[in-house]
Amino acid sequence: xxxxxxxxxxxxxxxxxxxxxxxxxxxxxxxxxxxxxxxxxxxxxxxxxxxxxxxxxxxxxxxxxxxxxxxxxxxxxxxxxxxxxxxxxxxxxxxxxxxxxxxxxxxxxxxxxxxxxxxxxxxxxxxxxxxxxxxxxxxxxxxxxxxxxxxxxxxxxxxxxxxxxxxxxxxxxxxxxxxxxxxxxxxxxxxxxxxxxxxxxxxxxxxxxxxxxxxxxxxxxxxxxxxxxxxxxxxxxxxxxxxxxxxxxxxxxxxxxxxxxxxxxxxxxxxxxxxxxxxxxxxxxxxxxxxxxxxxxxxxxxxxxxxxxxxxxxxxxxxxxxxxxxxxxxxxxxxxxxxxxxxxxxxxxxxxxxxxxxxxxxxxxxxxxxxxxxxxxxxxxxxxxxxxxxxxxxxxxxxxxxxxxxxxxxxxxxxxxxxxxxxxxxxxxxxxxxxxxxxxxxxxxxxxxxxxxxxxxxxxxxxxxxxxxxxxxxxxxxxxxxxxxxxxxxxxxxxxxxxxxxxxxxxxxxxxxxxxxxxxxxxxxxxxxxxxxxxxxxxxxxxxxxxxxxxxxxxxxxxxxxxxxxxxxxxxxxxxxxxxxxxxxxxxxxxxxxxxxxxxxxxxxxxxxxxxxxxxxxxxxxxxxxxxxxxxxxxxxxxxxxxxxxxxx
Amino acid sequence: xxxxxxxxxxxxxxxxxxxxxxxxxxxxxxxxxxxxxxxxxxxxxxxxxxxxxxxxxxxxxxxxxxxxxxxxxxxxxxxxxxxxxxxxxxxxxxxxxxxxxxxxxxxxxxxxxxxxxxxxxxxxxxxxxxxxxxxxxxxxxxxxxxxxxxxxxxxxxxxxxxxxxxxxxxxxxxxxxxxxxxxxxxxxxxxxxxxxxxxxxxxxxxxxxxxxxxx
Numbered sequence: 001x002x003x004x005x006x007x008x009x010x011x012x013x014x015x016x017x018x019x020x021x022x023x024x025x026x027x028x029x030x031x032x033x034x035x036x037x038x039x040x041x042x043x044x045x046x047x048x049x050x051x052x053x054x055x056x057x058x059x060x061x062x063x064x065x066x067x068x069x070x071x072x073x074x075x076x077x078x079x080x081x082x083x084x085x086x087x088x089x090x091x092x093x094x095x096x097x098x099x100x101x102x103x104x105x106x107x108x109x110x111x112x113x114x115x116x117x118x119x120x121x122x123x124x125x126x127x128x129x130x131x132x133x134x135x136x137x138x139x140x141x142x143x144x145x146x147x148x149x150x151x152x153x154x155x156x157x158x159x160x161x162x163x164x165x166x167x168x169x170x171x172x173x174x175x176x177x178x179x180x181x182x183x184x185x186x187x188x189x190x191x192x193x194x195x196x197x198x199x200x201x202x203x204x205x206x207x208x209x210x211x212x213x214x215x216x217x218x219x220x221x222x223x224x225x226x227x228x229x230x231x232x233x234x235x236x237x238x239x240x241x242x243x244x245x246x247x248x249x250x251x252x253x254x255x256x257x258x259x260x261x262x263x264x265x266x267x268x269x270x271x272x273x274x275x276x277x278x279x280x281x282x283x284x285x286x287x288x289x290x291x292x293x294x295x296x297x298x299x300x301x302x303x304x305x306x307x308x309x310x311x312x313x314x315x316x317x318x319x320x321x322x323x324x325x326x327x328x329x330x331x332x333x334x335x336x337x338x339x340x341x342x343x344x345x346x347x348x349x350x351x352x353x354x355x356x357x358x359x360x361x362x363x364x365x366x367x368x369x370x371x372x373x374x375x376x377x378x379x380x381x382x383x384x385x386x387x388x389x390x391x392x393x394x395x396x397x398x399x400x401x402x403x404x405x406x407x408x409x410x411x412x413x414x415x416x417x418x419x420x421x422x423x424x425x426x427x428x429x430x431x432x433x434x435x436x437x438x439x440x441x442x443x444x445x446x447x448x449x450x451x452x453x454x455x456x457x458x459x460x461x462x463x464x465x466x467x468x469x470x471x472x473x474x475x476x477x478x479x480x481x482x483x484x485x486x487x488x489x490x491x492x493x494x495x496x497x498x499x500x501x502x503x504x505x506x507x508x509x510x511x512x513x514x515x516x517x518x519x520x521x522x523x524x525x526x527x528x529x530x531x532x533x534x535x536x537x538x539x540x541x542x543x544x545x546x547x548x549x550x551x552x553x554x555x556x557x558x559x560x561x562x563x564x565x566x567x568x569x570x571x572x573x574x575x576x577x578x579x580x581x582x583x584x585x586x587x588x589x590x591x592x593x594x595x596x597x598x599x600x601x602x603x604x605x606x607x608x609x610x611x612x613x614x615x616x617x618x619x620x621x622x623x624x625x626x627x628x629x630x631x632x633x634x635x636x637x638x639x640x641x642x643x644x645x646x647x648x649x
Numbered sequence: 650x651x652x653x654x655x656x657x658x659x660x661x662x663x664x665x666x667x668x669x670x671x672x673x674x675x676x677x678x679x680x681x682x683x684x685x686x687x688x689x690x691x692x693x694x695x696x697x698x699x700x701x702x703x704x705x706x707x708x709x710x711x712x713x714x715x716x717x718x719x720x721x722x723x724x725x726x727x728x729x730x731x732x733x734x735x736x737x738x739x740x741x742x743x744x745x746x747x748x749x750x751x752x753x754x755x756x757x758x759x760x761x762x763x764x765x766x767x768x769x770x771x772x773x774x775x776x777x778x779x780x781x782x783x784x785x786x787x788x789x790x791x792x793x794x795x796x797x798x799x800x801x802x803x804x805x806x807x808x809x810x811x812x813x814x815x816x817x818x819x820x821x822x823x824x825x826x827x828x829x830x831x832x833x834x835x836x837x838x839x840x841x842x843x844x845x846x847x848x849x850x851x852x853x854x855x856x857x858x859x860x861x862x863x864x
Contacts, residue, residue: 090669123778302759318781360824469706471703471733471734472658472703472708472733473841475733475754475755476658476661476733476754477660479754479755479757479758480658480664480757481659481660482755482758483661483664483665483667483668483757483758484664486668486671486758486760487664487667487668487671490671490760507758510755511755511759512760514754514755515755518733518734522734527733527734527735527736528734528735530709530736531736539735559851640716
C-alpha cells in the first residue's frame, strides 16, 4: 500500500476520534458512534479499493466522501461543545454539520453513475451529475442562508441567515433538481445491472442490494423519525452498508454468494415483520380477553411468537428462495432427484454431466475424471481429455472423502452462484465415483481383451507355421523316403520277393504316416482356408459323416476372421455330429451389415447350453477374442448356433 | 516319354526323376523353381511337365501360374501338378485344359498308377486326384449337380478323374452299357449338345465343375 491512502485513512480516523471526543454526551451516543463508523468505513473502503485498483474513481470518491463526513462530524462536535463551553464560532460548526447532507447527495449520485468500474456509462449519463451540481448550487444558499432555520441551532439563530435572500425561490428551483437527479441516477445503475453479465453483474448485484436497502430504510426512518425514535440509528447503518457493499463488490465479489445474502435478508425481514404482527395480534386478542395489563398478555404473545417462529421461518425462506433464487431451489431439487434415480437404477452415473448442465443451466460444462495412480484425465466415458482451462473457464474439485475424483469445468460466471455450485458439485461426487470406477473397469477390461486377441492371433500364427512345417518339411521328406524305397524295390527287381514285400509294407506305412500328418495339419489350420472360407467350409462339409449343406460365397475376408469363422463352424459341426442326433446340418457364412455371420443349424434334438466346460465355452472365447458375439438357439426341433464377427472390408 | 521336372526340394526332385527313369522314361530337365520353367519347356519340347504347386519365392501358387503359362503357350505339352494338399482355388481354371493332371504328392508312391496317370496326361487325357474331384463336386445348394442322381454323380466323378467308360464300369462293378446309359442321362440333364463323344465328356465335366465353382 502506498503511503498517501494510509495517511488519509489515519487522518479520517483521527478526525473522527476528535469528533467523538467533542460530541460525546452532548447528543445520543449512537449518533456519535455510528456516523463516526460511517465516515471511517467510507474512507477505509475507498483506501482498500484504491490500494488494489490504483486510481479507481469509486475509491477516490469514497475517500473524499469519508473525509468530508469526518470534517462534518468534527464541525458538528465543535458546534455542540462550543455552545457548552462558550467557545468561538460554535454556530458555524453547527451550520456545517447541518448542511452536510447537501454535498453527500452528490457523492451518492456519483457513486450510482460510476459504479462499478469508475467510468460513466457509455450512454451519456454525466448530465445527471451536472444537474445535481446545479441543484446543490441552488439548494446550498437557499437552505444555508434561510433565517427561518433558527430552531435547528442551539442559539436559536442561523449565523448565516440573510433576511432578504430569495431562499424560497432558490429552494423551489434547486430542490427538485437535487432530489430528481438523485432518483434519476438509479436508472443507469439498473440499466447496467440488466445488461451486465459475469463479474460485473455480480458486483452490481452487491451494490444494488445495498442501495435498495438504503432506499427503503432512509425514507422509512425519515417518516418514523419523531414517531419511533428507536429506528433512527438504522439510517446510519444503511448508509454504512453502501460503501461496505461497494468494497466487497469491487474487491471480494467471489467470496460471498450475493443471491444467498439477498434471499436471507428478505426472508429475515419478512419473518421479523410477521412475528411482530403475530405478537401484536395475539396481544390484542388476549388483552381484550383478560385485560391489557395482565402478564398473560406478554406471556401469551411471546409463546405464540415462539410457536410460529420455526415453521414460519422455513416457509418464508422457501417462498423467498423460490422468488429471489428460483434456480437454487429448482437446482437442488433436480440434483436430489437425480441421486434418487441413480440409487434406484433409473439413471446411469454417466448422466451426471447432463444433470449438472441442466441443474446449473449452462451448456458449456464438463466433468473431468482423474484416474487413480497418476492416471490421465478422461471424460465420464473414458475418452481422454485435456486438463487445461480455456479463457473464461473455472474448475471446481469433486471430492469423495479425501480422494480427488475429478473436476467440474464450467464458465467463470458460475462463480456468481458459488455456494450453489459447490453444493451441487459435492452432490455429484457419488455418481462421479461410480462412473470413475466404471471407466477404470472398462480400461482394464479393454486391456484384457486386447491381450486375449493378441494371444489368439499368436496361436493362429503358430498353427499356420506348424502346418507349413508339416507340409513342406516332414511330409515332403516322407515322400522322398517312399520314393527311395520304391527305387530300391525297382533296383532289386524280381530277385527277392520277400524284400520287395517288406518294401511294399514300408511304403504303405509311409503313405499312412503322410495321411496322418495331413489330418494333423488340417486340425491345426486347414490348408483349404488358403482358397477362402467358402472353400474351407465345403471341404469340411465333404468330410463330415452326415449331409452338410454350405451357404457361403467366394468373398475373401481378413485371415484372422476367416480362421475364427472356420473353427467356429468346425466346432459347431462337431457338436452337432456328437450330441444332436441330427441328420442334416446347414453351414452358413454370409456378410451382413459389416459383420460376418457364421451359422451352424442342425435338425437334431436340441438342448444345447453354452455352460462352463462344454466345447461351446471355448468357442465363445474364440469368438469374443475377435470382438464377436455367439448366440445359441436350441429347441426340440434343432439347434442353431450364430456367431457374428465384426469385419471391415 | 520326355519329362521336365520342377520341384524345389532336392531329395524329392531326384526321387521323382529316378522314378520316371526306372519306369523307362527320359527326364530331360530338372529345375528347383518355376522361374525358367517356360524357357526350359520351350527348349526341351517335352511330352510332360511335372511340377510342384508351391515353389519359391512365395510358396503359394507359383506352380499353378507356371502351369497356366505353359498351357497357354504350348497346349500340347501335358502338365501334371503335384501338391502336398488340395488347393482348388488355384487349379479350378486349369481343369478346363486337356492334358492336365492334379495329384497329391504321395500318389507317387503307388508307382504303377502314378505312371499310368502321367502317361494319360502326356497323351492329352486328364488325371485328377479323387480328393480334388471330390472337393470340386461336393454337393452345394442350387447347383446343376442336384439334378443328377447319386449314381450319375459317381460316374461323373470318375469321368472327371479321367477314367474311360470301361475303367468306370470296372470301378463301379457294373456293365459298360450301364455306364453309357448313365453318361447319356448326365449329358441330357446338363443340357450338353450332341457332338463327338470325347468332347461332350470334357464339356460335361467342365460345365459341372464350373457351375460348382460359381455356386
